[in-house]
Amino acid sequence: MPQIDWLENHMNHCDTFAQWIHQQFQYEFEDIDLAQWQLDFAQGQGNGQWQCLVALDQGHLLGGAALAKEDLPSRPELGPWLACVFVDPAARGAGIAEQLIEGICTHARDTGVETLYLHTSDKQAYYAKRGWAVIEQFEAWGKAQWLMSRSLR
Template identity: 40%
Template sequence: MGRARVADHHEIVRLGADSPHLARVAAWQHAEWAHLSPGETLASRRAALRGECGPAGIPSVFLALALGRPVGTASLVAHDLDPRPALSPWLASVYVLPEWRGQGIASGLVRRVEAEAAGNRIGRLYLFTPDQQALYRRLGWQDHETLVHHGETVTLMIRRLPLQGS
């Protein structure tokens, strides 16, 4: 229970606050996006991530495992883009180790977050990305606006989710 198969030898699991993988995921996030969170340290990223590891709904963090080894992550969080505080919730922190890219892991992580949102009666998600617009468009996301965030041009995207029983 709580596991989704992505591809051969890949699965997606919920990351718990007490997971031995939490420090590694925080390090990935800090290395990849520290420039978008000025003043954030690795220790503060680890503490924030621990707080995002909810049991269901918002917040939630998911971990892709390949043969038991962490290879990717994605989160469902209430807020992710300071200049747009009214927009919520967000698909955030989608990351796959470079050597594991191109195998559908990111798509699987995105779909898992979307399923978590839809299962909690959330009909709309947001994300922002500087360079992965094509991936998200293939997965049904639409461009919402372009803006500059901490000196980087990003695309804010939206996804309307079908709700079961609607």
């Protein structure tokens, strides 16, 4: 069973997780180089922009997910967001992503958030099975995207 904890308590993994996100969602980072993203992401752990939960196994990083204040530039009126969900391919299939997502949802609910948002280009069915509803489909970064929400009440 992996340990789920806040990244701010394990900042030695911050650059690695930021690199995984930068690589996985490279279409979103066309104008941001890796070093700048790593700096922004690290600062976000302390300033509330990116509150990231990580999964660890004996100190080894398995994956993470973030509660982000902003994650879709075209929809600044929405938020907060479930963002940066990523599990190392070698650790997939064990329910780690779901634990991280539920951890973010629980934290958001506990801090008074009533609705959480996300956008995805390819995991809409995964999220729909877990209580997320499609708000709309749109085009961004040259890909079809789904804007989804989940009531936390």
